[in-house]
Amino acid sequence: MRKLDNLYRQIIMDHYKNPRNKGIPDDDRYRKEHIRNPSCGDDVTIATLVEEGTVKDIRQDGTGCSICCASASVLSELLEGKTVADALRVSENYVDMIMGKPFDEAIAFEDALAFEGVKDFPARLKCATIAWKAFDATVKDGENDE
Amino acid sequence: MDLSRLRDDFPLLKRKHIRYFDTAATSLTPRPVVARMKDYYENLSANVHRGVYTLSHEATEQYEAARATIARFINAFPEECVFTRGASGALNMVALGLAEKIAEGDEIVVSELEHHSNFLPWLHLAKKRRAKLVFVPLTDEGRITTENFASVLTERTKIVALTHVSNVLGYTTPVEEITRLAREKEAYVVIDAAQSVPHIPVDVKRIGCDFLVFSSHKALGPTGLGVLYGKKERLEEMDPIEYGGDMVDLAEKDHATWQDPPIKFETGTPPIAEVLGFAEAVRYMERIGRAEIKRHGENLRAHTMEKLRAMEGVTIHNESTEGSLISFNIDGVHPHDAVTILDSEGFALRAGHHCAQPLMAWLSVPATLRASFYIYNTISECDGLVEAVGRARDYFLSP
Numbered sequence: 001m002r003k004l005d006n007l008y009r010q011i012i013m014d015h016y017k018n019p020r021n022k023g024i025p026d027d028d029r030y031r032k033e034h035i036r037n038p039s040c041g042d043d044v045t046i047a048t049l050v051e052e053g054t055v056k057d058i059r060q061d062g063t064g065c066s067i068c069c070a071s072a073s074v075l076s077e078l079l080e081g082k083t084v085a086d087a088l089r090v091s092e093n094y095v096d097m098i099m100g101k102p103f104d105e106a107i108a109f110e111d112a113l114a115f116e117g118v119k120d121f122p123a124r125l126k127c128a129t130i131a132w133k134a135f136d137a138t139v140k141d142g143e144n145d146e
Numbered sequence: 147m148d149l150s151r152l153r154d155d156f157p158l159l160k161r162k163h164i165r166y167f168d169t170a171a172t173s174l175t176p177r178p179v180v181a182r183m184k185d186y187y188e189n190l191s192a193n194v195h196r197g198v199y200t201l202s203h204e205a206t207e208q209y210e211a212a213r214a215t216i217a218r219f220i221n222a223f224p225e226e227c228v229f230t231r232g233a234s235g236a237l238n239m240v241a242l243g244l245a246e247k248i249a250e251g252d253e254i255v256v257s258e259l260e261h262h263s264n265f266l267p268w269l270h271l272a273k274k275r276r277a278k279l280v281f282v283p284l285t286d287e288g289r290i291t292t293e294n295f296a297s298v299l300t301e302r303t304k305i306v307a308l309t310h311v312s313n314v315l316g317y318t319t320p321v322e323e324i325t326r327l328a329r330e331k332e333a334y335v336v337i338d339a340a341q342s343v344p345h346i347p348v349d350v351k352r353i354g355c356d357f358l359v360f361s362s363h364k365a366l367g368p369t370g371l372g373v374l375y376g377k378k379e380r381l382e383e384m385d386p387i388e389y390g391g392d393m394v395d396l397a398e399k400d401h402a403t404w405q406d407p408p409i410k411f412e413t414g415t416p417p418i419a420e421v422l423g424f425a426e427a428v429r430y431m432e433r434i435g436r437a438e439i440k441r442h443g444e445n446l447r448a449h450t451m452e453k454l455r456a457m458e459g460v461t462i463h464n465e466s467t468e469g470s471l472i473s474f475n476i477d478g479v480h481p482h483d484a485v486t487i488l489d490s491e492g493f494a495l496r497a498g499h500h501c502a503q504p505l506m507a508w509l510s511v512p513a514t515l516r517a518s519f520y521i522y523n524t525i526s527e528c529d530g531l532v533e534a535v536g537r538a539r540d541y542f543l544s545p
């Protein structure tokens with residue numbers, strides 16, 4: 001049960017039950033990315049508003065398991081206000097953390113640190129990273145304009 | 147027959163805590179099947195249908211004897227059974243083989259119960275030929291009935307491709323009646339028997355279908371092998387799907403002729419060890435008896451169903467099923483989360499869309515949990531599963 005409780009931390013369940021920044025605005029200034037995991041049906045959309053190199057707002061929506069939905073909620077809070085470069089660096093290190101690889105421990109992951117336990121559940125890695133992949137796509141140059 | 151002793155034939159069941167409820171995805175492989183394949187590699191290992199030396203001759207004889215064993219299992223003639231790389235491979239072969247016969251405006255009948263492997267080849271064929279894909283309306287429970295099938299059968303129906311037993315709901319399609327109606331319109335009938343062959347007696351002559359496919363790995367056999375049954379005259383009139391060694395009769399620089407079926411559809415070196423292994427699996431099922439296999443799976447399903455039904459917070463999608471599986475959800479808990487909890491206790495069951503996305507849409511759920519039962523499962527395992535489902539529910543839903 002210890003491992004499980006590490007996976008389903010209170011923080012994760014809280015974000016799952018009370019998602020932050022939910023709902024995609026009908027606003028062309030946001031860049032949107034929709035990703036589905038065909039094998040399980042996790043389905044996430046991230047919409048990001050970038051102004052002058054800074055992430056001004058992130059909105060998220062979707063359906064899926066607690067890990068997937070909570071991670072979209074967590075990232076929408078964590079990355080808002082960061083420069084695009086910083087946000088991408090956090091994202092990259094988050095993915096390394098989930099994969100059990102070395103990562104920059106100086107980064108303030110805040111609620112996202114709760115996902116560290118996912119590394120013991122290889123079958124759930126995708127659940128925890130899909131929203132982050134979607135976010136990356138919304139801020140990387142010239143890709144996936146919708 | 148005492149099935150409890152047969153668990154010794156499945157070494158995986160000795161792995162600590164493992165309780166295997168995913169036979170509908172793939173069955174466990176009993177020792178005699180593995181032994182047969184090992185024996186081939188250690189003591190024979192020669193190719194088939196080629197060399198005239200002793201080893202190759204023996205390999206060919208054993209391979210063809212295995213084909214006869216497998217054919218007899220579904221009451222077919224050996225020359226009506228083509229070895230493929232799986233049920234999916236077989237269905238794609240039929241769709242390719244029948245493509246020539248489909249013209250614009252023709253109709254291909256499928257259903258929302260289909261596994262993607264008996265849906266996407268037909269969707270693709272319909273698009274390519276500008277034919278129409280027609281869905282049998284399902285009953286409120288999600289069943290295909292003869293009446294509902296009759297309601298979509300028309301003069302333009304050219305192919306009917308339906309599942310024999312649903313991999314998500316376990317219902318059995320009335321394939322005999324449906325085939326009779328379809329043949330009156332001279333439509334080709336293709337039956338996906340991937341989930342029926344492991345569980346219930348299947349007799350192609352009684353069904354009367356033109357084609358029927360199944361996989362070895364869901365019926366105690368090895369992976370990488372399936373069977374395409376085709377009525378003799380259907381296989382004779384169908385062009386080869388792939389060209390190369392073995393399937394050719396005479397090759398000249400500007401002309402070639404083909405072997406007779408089934409070899410006409412088996413170019414290249416086949417999965418010989420797998421074919422021998424699968425024939426051993428068939429003998430294993432025959433020793434237990436198909437009535438016994440069916441009875442045991444249905445008993446475990448009925449027992450588990452009764453207990454799950456009494457549980458609060460569980461929605462069952464196939465309460466009336468006659469099959470050996472249960473599809474359900476824990477209310478408010480995504481199947482992925484539920485299965486992680488169950489997995490941590492050693493229960494292996496499937497969470498997902500089961501390669502049946504149209505059916506998930508029909509059920510209005512993104513995914514379900516599926517527990518499937520087979521000869522090596524026991525009542526006490528099922529009781530354990532029900533208790534674990536209760537714990538998974540409480541884990542997520544307790545405040």
Ligand SMILES: Cc1ncc(COP(=O)(O)O)c(C=O)c1O
Pocket residue numbers: 170171231232233234235261263264309311312313338340341361363372501
């Ligand atoms: C009903 C049905 N049809 C077809 C298939 C495909 O079988 P295979 O993966 O062995 O090709 C499956 C298995 O997943 C199935 O359950």
